[in-house]
Amino acid sequence: MKTAKGGLVLKSLKEQVYDYLRQQFQKHRLQPGETINMEATAGKLGVSKTPLRDALIQLEMEGFVTISPRRGIFVNPLPLAEIREFYQVIGALESSALIESFPSLGPAGIRKMDGLNRRMQKAIDAGDFDLFYEKNLLFHDAFVAACGNGNLTRIVGNLKKRLYDFPRKRQWIKEWEQSSIREHQEIVDFLAAGDPQSAAIFLRDVHWSFKVQEKFIRKYYGDAKA
Amino acid sequence: MKTAKGGLVLKSLKEQVYDYLRQQFQKHRLQPGETINMEATAGKLGVSKTPLRDALIQLEMEGFVTISPRRGIFVNPLPLAEIREFYQVIGALESSALIESFPSLGPAGIRKMDGLNRRMQKAIDAGDFDLFYEKNLLFHDAFVAACGNGNLTRIVGNLKKRLYDFPRKRQWIKEWEQSSIREHQEIVDFLAAGDPQSAAIFLRDVHWSFKVQEKFIRKYYGDAKA
């Protein structure tokens, strides 16, 4: 329950619990296979089990946990096979979004993407992974948002939540980040040349190709077992 | 909670409530904008508000309802704009699934799709819309399932739930059904000719093109307002 009172936005307990748990994922405090104990967690958060359960149902729908009735609530692993699936889905959807957004992106939008990619390079040069990550998200968001398809944005966003919040072996791989920047530049170049189809195909078949990115993925997530 | 006891599969109350509500949608007993009253519904179903709320949280995540805190729970409309969004997403994902599944489909899989399409024609000839609908789902499921991407299947499936459970103006439009069958045949022909790329493009840009299908969509769903 979000209420605005004099500029304050009040969140329901359910939402606050959800945010807390999401943070736990982002901080890698919840590991695959781990159980979330209702009594203990509710006690720790100082709320009843009810909003906790509400939040967990949402997290289950989003793929983060599995509620195994009367047995326990388990943090889902993220096996390579599933990462492969995510890559396929995101590739197909972002590719579609890029084509759809091209008319409304225009030169200004392409310049914006180009600028974001350059800032990604600067972040790498400065060793600032958080900034790199932020600009990377914004690069993709530029055309996904411009596509104007809220459902597509939601679906892609949720898969990315799973990809990025999952505990990983390494914080970053410079080679991968450099490679991403080169790929982004390729996409921008296609767009600037007025060829969204080639940009979309490159985005789908290279940038979001599990096969192409596999060597980095394995380093980054480790060879996670299901 | 699904438990198997001596072959019986027992469902939790939450699941049963969810199934009931889904049925209500399928039977068009729940209309856009309508409210679902917790006390009344729980009383009617003979359960407490808890499993009802659990089910509603899931339905909200799936887009069927909006839980407006402390105000009410509203059945979501399905405006044409959203249908358009769904068409784009499904088109992109099914297209991707078709390419991915082609190697494992093989001649047998293509024949199966062909057979399903012929049965769709027979259903039309016999005026049996339920059978048509069933074979239509199976036609698409054939390559979506063969793609082996559970997440893609789940995402597409959920969007189709929304499309097919939504109340509509007309039960069926023979012209659209005939058109679908022709389009399916086109896809099958491309596949049989060993050209999944053309099949995928046709699937995405014709079969799942909102623009191409718009005249039927408007007749079928009515000109629903948001």
Add this chain to the structure above:
DNA sequence: GGCAAATAACTGATATATCAGATATCAGAA
């Protein structure tokens, strides 16, 4: 010692009571 049945403990699922925000209605003042 091994196995099966009984019992205890654990844990999530559900029911009920209470709370709390939103909305409608009423009463009083201008």
Add this chain to the structure above:
DNA sequence: TTCTGATATCTGATATATCAGTTATTTGCC
């Protein structure tokens, strides 16, 4: 008559108690 504040009602959100399936441990028999 209109407006504002107070009160009542409605409805979902949350807390607490209890239930019920699952798992672990104990007990008794062979």
